[in-house]
Amino acid sequence: MKMVLISPAKASFFGIPARLLWWIIPLAGTGIFFYFLYRRSIPLRKASADPRTDRLLTRAGAALRYALAQYRQPRYPFAGLLHILLFAGFVILSARSVNLVFLGIVEGFTLPGLSGPLGTVYAGIKDMAATVVLVTCLIAMVRRGLFKPKRYEVPPRYGKSHTAEAMGVLLMISTLMLADAFFEGSQAAFQVQNNMEARVLLPFSLKAMAAALLGQSPPSALQTVHWLSYLIHEVVFFFFLCFLPLGKHFHVVTSFFNVFFMKLDKGTVKPVRWDVSREALDDLESFGVKKLEDFTWKHMLDFYSCADCGRCSDNCPAHAAGRPLSPRFISIKCRDALFERYPLFGTGAGEEKALVGDVLEADELWSCTTCGACEEECPLLIEYIDKIVDLRRALVDEGRVPLSLQKPLGALEKRGNPYGKMERKRAQWAQDLEYVRVLGKKGSADTLYFVDSITSYDDRIQEIARAAARVLQGAGVDFGILGPAERDSGHEVRRFGEEMLFLELKDKNTEAILRSGAKRIVTADPHTFNALRHDYEGIPEVAHLSQVLDEKIAAGALRLKGVHDPKAVYTYHDPCYLGRHNGIYDAPRRVLDAIPGLNRVEMERAKDRSFCCGGGGLMLFYEPVEETRMGKIRVEMARKAGATVIVTACPFCMVNIEDAIKTSGLEGKMQAVDLVELVCRQMDPEPMPRKGPPAGIHAKDAHGK
Amino acid sequence: MEILVCVKRVPDTSENEITVNKDGTDIEREDLVYSVNEWDNYAVEEAIRLRDKVGGSVTVVSLGPEDAEEVVRREMAMGADKGIHLMDAAFEASDGYGIATALKAEILKGSYDLVLTGAQADDGAGQVGGMLAAMLQWPFAALVNKVEVADDGTLKVGREIAGGNQEFSEIRLPCVLSIQTGINEPRYVGIRGIRKVASVEIPVHGAADLGLSLEAVGAAAARVKRLDYFLPELGEGAEILEGTEEEIIDKLIELLKSKGGIK
Numbered sequence: 001m002k003m004v005l006i007s008p009a010k011a012s013f014f015g016i017p018a019r020l021l022w023w024i025i026p027l028a029g030t031g032i033f034f035y036f037l038y039r040r041s042i043p044l045r046k047a048s049a050d051p052r053t054d055r056l057l058t059r060a061g062a063a064l065r066y067a068l069a070q071y072r073q074p075r076y077p078f079a080g081l082l083h084i085l086l087f088a089g090f091v092i093l094s095a096r097s098v099n100l101v102f103l104g105i106v107e108g109f110t111l112p113g114l115s116g117p118l119g120t121v122y123a124g125i126k127d128m129a130a131t132v133v134l135v136t137c138l139i140a141m142v143r144r145g146l147f148k149p150k151r152y153e154v155p156p157r158y159g160k161s162h163t164a165e166a167m168g169v170l171l172m173i174s175t176l177m178l179a180d181a182f183f184e185g186s187q188a189a190f191q192v193q194n195n196m197e198a199r200v201l202l203p204f205s206l207k208a209m210a211a212a213l214l215g216q217s218p219p220s221a222l223q224t225v226h227w228l229s230y231l232i233h234e235v236v237f238f239f240f241l242c243f244l245p246l247g248k249h250f251h252v253v254t255s256f257f258n259v260f261f262m263k264l265d266k267g268t269v270k271p272v273r274w275d276v277s278r279e280a281l282d283d284l285e286s287f288g289v290k291k292l293e294d295f296t297w298k299h300m301l302d303f304y305s306c307a308d309c310g311r312c313s314d315n316c317p318a319h320a321a322g323r324p325l326s327p328r329f330i331s332i333k334c335r336d337a338l339f340e341r342y343p344l345f346g347t348g349a350g351e352e353k354a355l356v357g358d359v360l361e362a363d364e365l366w367s368c369t370t371c372g373a374c375e376e377e378c379p380l381l382i383e384y385i386d387k388i389v390d391l392r393r394a395l396v397d398e399g400r401v402p403l404s405l406q407k408p409l410g411a412l413e414k415r416g417n418p419y420g421k422m423e424r425k426r427a428q429w430a431q432d433l434e435y436v437r438v439l440g441k442k443g444s445a446d447t448l449y450f451v452d453s454i455t456s457y458d459d460r461i462q463e464i465a466r467a468a469a470r471v472l473q474g475a476g477v478d479f480g481i482l483g484p485a486e487r488d489s490g491h492e493v494r495r496f497g498e499e500m501l502f503l504e505l506k507d508k509n510t511e512a513i514l515r516s517g518a519k520r521i522v523t524a525d526p527h528t529f530n531a532l533r534h535d536y537e538g539i540p541e542v543a544h545l546s547q548v549l550d551e552k553i554a555a556g557a558l559r560l561k562g563v564h565d566p567k568a569v570y571t572y573h574d575p576c577y578l579g580r581h582n583g584i585y586d587a588p589r590r591v592l593d594a595i596p597g598l599n600r601v602e603m604e605r606a607k608d609r610s611f612c613c614g615g616g617g618l619m620l621f622y623e624p625v626e627e628t629r630m631g632k633i634r635v636e637m638a639r640k641a642g643a644t645v646i647v648t649a650c651p652f653c654m655v656n657i658e659d660a661i662k663t664s665g666l667e668g669k670m671q672a673v674d675l676v677e678l679v680c681r682q683m684d685p686e687p688m689p690r691k692g693p694p695a696g697i698h699a700k701d702a703h704g705k
Numbered sequence: 706m707e708i709l710v711c712v713k714r715v716p717d718t719s720e721n722e723i724t725v726n727k728d729g730t731d732i733e734r735e736d737l738v739y740s741v742n743e744w745d746n747y748a749v750e751e752a753i754r755l756r757d758k759v760g761g762s763v764t765v766v767s768l769g770p771e772d773a774e775e776v777v778r779r780e781m782a783m784g785a786d787k788g789i790h791l792m793d794a795a796f797e798a799s800d801g802y803g804i805a806t807a808l809k810a811e812i813l814k815g816s817y818d819l820v821l822t823g824a825q826a827d828d829g830a831g832q833v834g835g836m837l838a839a840m841l842q843w844p845f846a847a848l849v850n851k852v853e854v855a856d857d858g859t860l861k862v863g864r865e866i867a868g869g870n871q872e873f874s875e876i877r878l879p880c881v882l883s884i885q886t887g888i889n890e891p892r893y894v895g896i897r898g899i900r901k902v903a904s905v906e907i908p909v910h911g912a913a914d915l916g917l918s919l920e921a922v923g924a925a926a927a928r929v930k931r932l933d934y935f936l937p938e939l940g941e942g943a944e945i946l947e948g949t950e951e952e953i954i955d956k957l958i959e960l961l962k963s964k965g966g967i968k
Binding site: 281282287396397398399400401402403405406407409410411413414415420421422424498500501504 | 738
């Protein structure tokens with residue numbers, strides 16, 4: 001006869017078969033869990049439309065990459081490692097947990113496929129996994145409780161600390177691991193006592209340790225431990241399951257879907273309403289997100305999925321500068337508001353909260369430069385820019401626009417630029433560059449140089465326009481500009497929520513671009529580049545000047561002479577709308593490295609972790625509440641990297657960084673230069689002088705005359 | 706409370722380069738863009754806020770040629786309930802007195818409790834509000850930067866006086882107030898807002914509708930005549946600093962120090 005402890009399935013207490021309990025707990029647990037899921041789904045079904053079922057293969061790939069392979073976790077190496085271990089343990093042990101639940105109902109139950117040798121292998125793996133998970137939980141608890149990483153802090157204005165919830169969950173997971181270890185360990189100890197061969201015991205596994213600990217206990221105690229640990233496992237397992245939809249651990253359930261339905265098109269901004277055509281926009285009663293239900297279902301799913309890891313805010317430049325914005329709390333506050341309005345039981349609070357005012361603050365929303373650092377970092381692919389733009393659309397619709405932004409918006413409406421300068425002066429920067437032609441009625445060119453407002457009108461930035469023109473001319477590009485017919489690209493107009501004004505600007509530009517007859521568009525402004533590339537339709541292909549320079553250097557059409565200041569240390573600052581939003585990191589670096597003798601270093605935060613300089617377009621007009629300037633933080637990063645020259649490829653970065661160099665007292669020690677200006681300086685032969693011969697004559701012929 | 710706000714369409718000083726024309730009779734008007742006079746915008750915002758607090762309606766009136774309708778519409782997009790456009794060839798070349806005469810006639814056609822004007826206009830002389838009150842024989846408070854409604858048919862109005870101090874006065878309705886900028890934060894009017902009121906009918910009233918004789922308004926009635934526009938000549942002691950930005954700043958600091966402006 002086999003000597004074993006009486007299994008939970010056979011147990012009975014006071015004459016009542018325990019199996020009854022092993023039926024009730026799982027049924028009640030799953031019942032409550034699915035009821036909670038149903039309740040949580042209610043707002044999603046009332047939300048705005050958001051089509052996310054296209055490109056299914058890409059989506060499946062994304063789910064594999066970001067959900068299963070935890071692709072973004074190692075961006076934070078230690079926390080990432082802990083999460084990957086916990087997640088792997090979760091995947092491995094879910095089969096074991098299901099098996100355990102059925103073990104109470106069916107004596108000796110094993111999941112199909114896990115009865116033979118495969119089962120033995122699995123048993124070993126899951127014993128290891130359980131041990132690893134417990135150790136990971138302990139490390140995580142110490143980390144969270146003793147070392148307290150700064151990014152988990154909850155500033156007082158955002159409520160109470162979230163540490164208790166995190167600790168509670170770690171404790172529950174640890175309990176599950178221990179319960180199973182004692183459940184099997186008591187059995188093993190009993191078998192050893194009876195000189196039977198216990199099932200494979202991995203040394204140092206939790207199970208082995210539990211067995212060793214229980215080694216000398218009397219059989220009755222072993223039996224109690226066996227049943228009790230089973231009971232504890234059942235209760236904690238189903239409590240944990242029902243606990244998931246109550247807070248940040250909902251991500252355990254939602255994150256796969258959140259990643260699967262992720263936004264696939266970077267750099268774009270969602271339309272006002274996915275289900276309303278542009279023509280019908282005028283008939284809409286209301287614009288933007290004014291109440292919770294105005295969010296799209298995916299954006300609500302984002303709120304549910306936030307794991308509160310704080311990586312978004314840790315990377316947010318606005319947060320770093322002390323502006324009243326923390327992307328993490330946009331998710332947390334909106335999630336809590338959703339939970340309150342759509343509770344698990346009963347009906348929600350009668351009085352509806354004002355989304356901007358009671359839940360979020362207007363300053364919070366205007367503080368965002370839409371740099372995308374948060375979205376780049378989020379392991380769960382939560383979107384912030386589209387939500388912030390939608391919330392701003394609502395503020396614009398209600399007239400709640402800061403005065404500092406009203407002037408430039410008014411000027412954009414009347415003059416097509418935020419400075420209120422005359423249209424006919426738009427091409428004035430080129431008045432002494434005779435080869436810069438205005439395209440349109442009079443003539444056409446192969447390439448259109450789209451200059452945009454700041455580069456057309458700002459005294460300092462006009463230098464970039466002149467450098468661009470000279471470099472294009474020197475590289476033999478047949479180009480022209482739109483001149484007075486050009487309007488602001490509207491990139492920030494759209495991202496600041498004034499959609500209708502953006503559409504007007506876009507229409508005027510589209511018409512002028514098509515009239516120019518150009519086959520290709522180039523621009524030196526990443527914001528313009530992004531707008532033309534993602535916000536406009538039906539216009540020729542757009543390239544950023546750094547790509548054109550890269551191309552021309554590779555083809556030998558543009559030669560660069562040795563660096564004129566060999567002692568200088570250069571660093572390249574990735575503009576958000578060139579790098580993160582459009583993935584162009586290498587072209588500008590190749591251009592820099594093509595300058596013989598140039599010494600280039602990388603800042604700690606480079607490429608997709610680049611730190612926004614302070615924002616462009618309308619952001620230059622906004623007067624934020626802040627402790628320091630983003631630009632100053634960025635300049636400090638360059639200084640730390642040992643750089644003396646910051647090279648950028650965006651007019652707004654130039655404004656912000658030059659400003660920050662001055663306010664940081666680094667004038668004379670640090671310089672900022674645009675990539676185009678630098679190339680212009682390094683051209684060999686030198687570009688045409690300002691007063692050059694008319695277009696058509698090559699720079700080489702003019703040189704030295 | 707029935708509130709009427711008088712608004713004016715003016716060349717937008719922040720979005721234009723204002724130059725005097727060759728014969729000095731006017732500024733160069735080609736290429737100009739126009740907007741609502743800034744002070745008037747604050748007045749309309751204040752009226753809307755008062756209405757939202759105590760009920761009633763806000764009417765916006767503007768006197769001027771055809772284009773003036775545009776600013777009436779914009780203020781309606783902001784939230785004013787009604788608009789009136791005073792237009793007549795007879796109004797042309799009116800001085801402040803003539804404009805106030807026409808406005809008074811319009812006001813007496815309605816039953817307003819409160820009339821607001823901007824403290825002044827970008828291209829004006831800051832006289833219409835005061836004249837209007839005198840013609841109506843209503844109390845008048847100028848440069849108002851705070852309005853509180855009391856229950857007894859009076860208002861408490863504030864005004865900033867020297868040294869940043871605040872002065873409070875009580876004024877009986879109906880009355881005229883000229884509104885100072887900074888009294889509130891006027892709301893933004895987007896393209897959508899303007900389109901929403903694009904087809905709203907705005908009544909046009911001429912001299913005859915207001916019961917005004919042609920001698921009461923226009924050039925004939927003007928008591929003040931504009932003579933000339935010119936850039937003042939550089940006088941004694943005036944100096945334009947030249948150089949780069951840094952040089953100018955250095956020179957300025959030096960000058961201020963030597964003249965005792967800063968220590």
